Amino acid sequence: MKTTITLSIACLLACSGFMYSQAPGEWMSLFDGKTLNGWKVGKNADTFSVQDGAIVVAGPTAHLFYEGPVGNHSFKNFEWKAQVKTMPGSNSGMFIHTAFQEGGWPAQGYEIQVNQSHTDWRKTGSVYGVQDVKETFVKDDEWYTEDITVQGKQVTVKINDKVINTYTEPDSLTNSTIKRRLSRGTVALQGHDPKSKVLYKDIMIRILPD
Known part of the structure; x- marks a missing residue:
């Protein structure tokens, strides 16, 4: 009986690990729609x-970092998407290949x-301060x-498909931008x-092959 229970637990853990390692191309949810389980924020958590x-x-x-089990919250090549709604005059951001900071x-x-519609001229879809977009493609309150895809040295941003x-990172970067580069890391939302005031829902990710 003890052996059977042990094997059952081992099987359950193995299945759970398989689910969170996820096969390339399988969409996984990062947000359960009810809590911030799997996410971590430092200062100004009430944001x-x-x-x-x-x-x-x-x-x-403030910044909300994904620290949950999907991909062990460390992504290299992936596609990340969310449904987003901005209120008039609002600013936010979706970070890639980042790491928790207090x-x-x-x-x-x-x-x-x-x-x-925030006063910052860099609009939705900009790779901020690197390859910026001046045009707006959607309206506030909608x-x-x-959708953000990271594949090798390339970042592709889609709005409503x-x-x-499309930004391609150069092979060499200056010392001042050494941390601002594609490598591996988690994702985060910006306050x-x-x-x-900005809303996010249906937050999904799928890991792509290296």
């Missing part, structure tokens, strides 16, 4: 809450901009899909400022 199946970002500057702007990885920005 993030869950309401009506969405992560609501509203408050002082506070401040993330030093590692790239920010993919979320902004239709749900849209923001339309490619609006920009107290006047910005």
Whole structure:
């Protein structure tokens, strides 16, 4: 009996590990729609809450990092997407290849901009400060899909399934941008400022082959 129970537990753990290692190309949810389980925030944690199946970002500057089991929260090549809604004058961002920080702007990885009408001229889909977009493709107060694919040295951003920005990282980078590069890391959502309110739901990722 003891041997049977032990084998059953081992099988359950193995199946669970397989689920979270996930086969390349399989979509996995990073957000359960009810809690922030699997996510971690340092300072100003109250900036993030869950309401009506969405992560609501509203408050002082803060960043919410995925630290859950999918891919052991360390991604190299992947596609990450979410349904997003911005309120008028709001600013946010979706970070890739980043790492948890207690506070401040993330030093590692790239920010993919979320902004239709904030005063910052870098609009939704910008690879922030590296390859920026000036045009807006969606309106505030409407749900849209923001999709980010990282494959090797290339980042592709789609808005409502339309490619609006493709950035290829150069082979050599200056010392000042050494951390702002494609490597491996987790993903994160940005709380920009107290006047910005942005909602995220249906947050999904799929790991792509190396």
